[in-house]
Amino acid sequence: MSPDSSRIAAYDTTMAAARASLARSEPVLGLAQLERAHVLGQRDFIRHGHVHVLMLRAARDLADGREIRGQLLRLALVPLGHLFKRLPVGNTGRSNVSAFAPMDVPADLKRLLNDGRA
Numbered sequence: 001m002s003p004d005s006s007r008i009a010a011y012d013t014t015m016a017a018a019r020a021s022l023a024r025s026e027p028v029l030g031l032a033q034l035e036r037a038h039v040l041g042q043r044d045f046i047r048h049g050h051v052h053v054l055m056l057r058a059a060r061d062l063a064d065g066r067e068i069r070g071q072l073l074r075l076a077l078v079p080l081g082h083l084f085k086r087l088p089v090g091n092t093g094r095s096n097v098s099a100f101a102p103m104d105v106p107a108d109l110k111r112l113l114n115d116g117r118a
Helices: 003-023 027-041 045-062 065-083 107-113
Strands: none
Touching: 003 027, 003 045, 003 107, 027 045, 027 107, 045 065
C-alpha cells in the first residue's frame, strides 16, 4: 500500500467512525474524530470539504452557534485554500483555532502525512 493510499484509508476509517458517532447522537466524539480526519484529508479538495460539512452537522446537533458560523466560513474558504495552496498543515478545522494557523500533527498521523516517513 502506498503512503498516500495509507493516508486515505486512515481518513476513510476516521470518517466512518465520525459518521457512526453522529448517528449515535454523540457530536462531541464525532467532532474529535473529524478533527483527525481534517488533518488527514485536508490535501484533497473533496475530502476536505466533506469534513467541514460533517463538522457543520455536529455543530448543528450541539446547537453551537459559534461552531456553526466557523464551519460556514471554513466551507467558503476550502476552495480558496486549495486554489491558493494555503492549507495549514495539522490544522484541526474547528472554529476554536484560526483557519490559517498550522498546528502540530499528532505523532500517529505524522507518518501518514510525511509520505511514510516518521
